[in-house]
Amino acid sequence: GENVEQHPSTLSVQEGDSAVIKCTYSDSASNYFPWYKQELGKGPQLIIDIRSNVGEKKDQRIAVTLNKTAKHFSLHITETQPEDSAVYFCAAARTNFGNEKLTFGTGTRLTIIP
Amino acid sequence: GAGVSQSPSNKVTEKGKDVELRCDPISGHTALYWYRQSLGQGLEFLIYFQGNSAPDKSGLPSDRFSAERTGGSVSTLTIQRTQQEDSAVYLCASSLKGANSPLHFGNGTRLTVT
Numbered sequence: 207g208e209n210v211e212q213h214p215s216t217l218s219v220q221e222g223d224s225a226v227i228k229c230t231y232s233d234s235a236s237n238y239f240p241w242y243k244q245e246l247g248k249g250p251q252l253i254i255d256i257r258s259n260v261g262e263k264k265d266q267r268i269a270v271t272l273n274k275t276a277k278h279f280s281l282h283i284t285e286t287q288p289e290d291s292a293v294y295f296c297a298a299a300r301t302n303f304g305n306e307k308l309t310f311g312t313g314t315r316l317t318i319i320p
Numbered sequence: 321g322a323g324v325s326q327s328p329s330n331k332v333t334e335k336g337k338d339v340e341l342r343c344d345p346i347s348g349h350t351a352l353y354w355y356r357q358s359l360g361q362g363l364e365f366l367i368y369f370q371g372n373s374a375p376d377k378s379g380l381p382s383d384r385f386s387a388e389r390t391g392g393s394v395s396t397l398t399i400q401r402t403q404q405e406d407s408a409v410y411l412c413a414s415s416l417k418g419a420n421s422p423l424h425f426g427n428g429t430r431l432t433v434t
Binding site for chain 2: 207212238240242247248249250251252255295299301306307308309310311312313
């Protein structure tokens with residue numbers, strides 16, 4: 207089955223600086239890669255996703271890149287703000303083989319230092 | 321509109337007792353997922369429903385765990401003869417079609433087995 211590794215497990219950055227979180231996946235058939243943000247006491251919330259036919263996607267301060275050859279994808283947050291502090295999870299799924307399971311990474315606790 | 325609702329939000333039970341956790345998905349969402357999140361850990365897949373059928377129940381840890389979904393809507397996760405290692409947050413998510421569309425998570429049920 208799919209295995210997703212995520213690094214780093216914790217990350218502290220100064221407010222206004224950029225943060226980068228990296229993930230690798232094992233199943234070359236995976237074709238959908240979402241990122242979720244989880245705040246304390248709440249369920250994860252989708253913040254951005256990318257499909258395998260695209261190399262990069264951007265939404266305001268958040269961007270995701272995908273390297274299918276190397277089987278890794280990254281989340282980039284620019285101009286970080288205190289409200290960006292949360293746990294971030296990457297995930298991978300192969301959605302065209304009837305297996306609709308999302309496999310998650312182990313999470314990155316991001317702390318923005320004011 | 322209403323999001324995914326889970327009940328109870330917290331459950332404390334004695335070792336050996338049975339528990340039932342409930343999930344009300346977003347109306348019209350055909351796919352429903354159960355994940356487990358242990359303290360400070362990632363999301364562990366338990367089971368996936370498409371309508372009332374469970375094409376993938378590969379993540380259920382043991383035969384003490386079972387789940388059902390009725391009317392293509394509400395789902396119940398049952399844990400029989402609870403053990404201390406079952407203590408975790410149980411998260412439910414629903415999506416319009418499957419993993420290819422965004423998963424909407426509830427806030428989870430925090431289960432503590434004493």
